[in-house]
Amino acid sequence: MKRTSTEQAFFQRKLANIAVPEQPALPPGVPQVAAPPLENLVVCAPLPDAITEEEIIALADQLVGQRAPKKSRKYGERVELGDVVEVDLLGYFEGRLLPFSARKGLEVTVGEGDTLPWLDEALLACAVGDSLQLASENEGGTVHWLVDVTKATHHARPDRESAEYLALLDKKATSLEAAMEEVAHMLEHERVLEAQDEARDLVIDALVDRTVVDVPAALIDEEIRRDWARLEEPFLRSRDFGPEELREALDGWLRDAATRVEAERRLRLALALRAIAQQEGIVFDKEAMGLMVNDAKTRFGLKPATMKKALDDTNVVTQLMGLGMHLRTLQFVMDRATVTSA
Incomplete structure (x- = not known):
């Protein structure tokens, strides 16, 4: 029953x-x-869609990054490549708040450039607690952004061939190949x-x-x-x-x-x-x-x-x-x- x-x-x-x-x-x-x-x-x-090797590796890296040791950067500490940064955003177009641009606690991984490419490079030049004024181009013209860097976390990502990487990815796996097979199964289930x-x-x-x-x-x-x-x-x-x-x-x-x-x-x-x-x-x-x-x-x-x-x-x-x-x-x-x- x-x-x-x-x-x-x-x-x-x-x-x-x-x-x-x-x-x-x-x-x-x-x-x-x-x-x-x-x-x-x-x-x-x-x-x-068929699962690609690149997608398997990307998911494995993501899982390892989530499980790896983390360190929150202090107020005033510089942001570095690979940090996960939280920002508050407000976008203005022609003097008006751009619909859907207001975001609180948006996470950006510095160096990946897949969230907001125009923001990625700027974050490398700032520290936790900084406020930025940036601009990006869209189809209708220039959007002006107010950006507050509220948090940054350093993720200690081990080398993909290291024993630490394998342990973080799958403690039970005897080899990286076996661990990647499990990641592929996860992707298949997601699909x-x-x-x-x-x-x-x-x-x-x-x-x-x-x-x-x-x-x-x-x-x-x-x-x-x-x-x-x-x-x-x-x-x-x-x-x-x-x-x-x-x-x-x-x-x-x-x-x-x-x-x-x-x-x-x-x-x-x-x-x-x-x-x-x-x-x-x-x-x-x-x-x-x-x-x-x-x-x-x-x-x-x-x-x-x-x-x-x-x-x-x-x-x-x-x-x-x-x-x-x-x-x-x-x-x-x-x-x-x-x-x-x-």
Whole structure:
């Protein structure tokens, strides 16, 4: 008999004491939607790319770097090649905050140049605690950046042929070749998961295309506003942005065409899944609970203790129940879709 996990058992006890309607009334302004048909829901997903030797080595180096001894540089200490540096960023274009440019604690490995190439070289000339003013070119002109170097960590990366490298990569491996084979297996597993995610996204796109609804612009605005309030507003407030500056930052998100398309897609999907759940009689059962627990752990990195503390808040539990229903209904759709390979 399959045992119930500690987290799931805890959820069961918590949820048993909370009365949440299976299908709560839609808020004002949210349109009713007919459940889209699931017949002949067929998508063609590309096969995973073949794994290259360069990718295996890169992942091995990454794993060793994560496990290698680390030393945090002190305030005023110079940054060196190979350091992992955390920076706070604000980008301005034509005197206005560039949408999505505000980043707190962005990690950059100095010398790799794969995150922001224009920042890489500048970091070698600075120290922890420095503030920089830099510029980069985009299609429309020059972006001016305010950069604060908040942290730098030195990683003692051993030579790839050394015994220390092998020990950090895989303590049980008897040779570097055997350790690299395990890394290749990890990559293969990642590719399978990526392929599953891509197939799911294609099914979602097909489902959204079948959903007949006109999503009000005000609803899209509210969806974007919630994202902005969660992802950007706290950082801007910590930088003493005033009401007008905050409004200008939000307006940048609201005007972005790609952001509006993605927000509408999420809303159409949510409405479609709600309608399907209602039509098919899907409820928040043990399967939905299990999906919710696993998704919360993997998506947000929540530990059992953190999850248990969060569940003392009824609003959090209600939101998680909604997440569970969303995942349960999406799995219902995936079980009825056909995914072919290109």
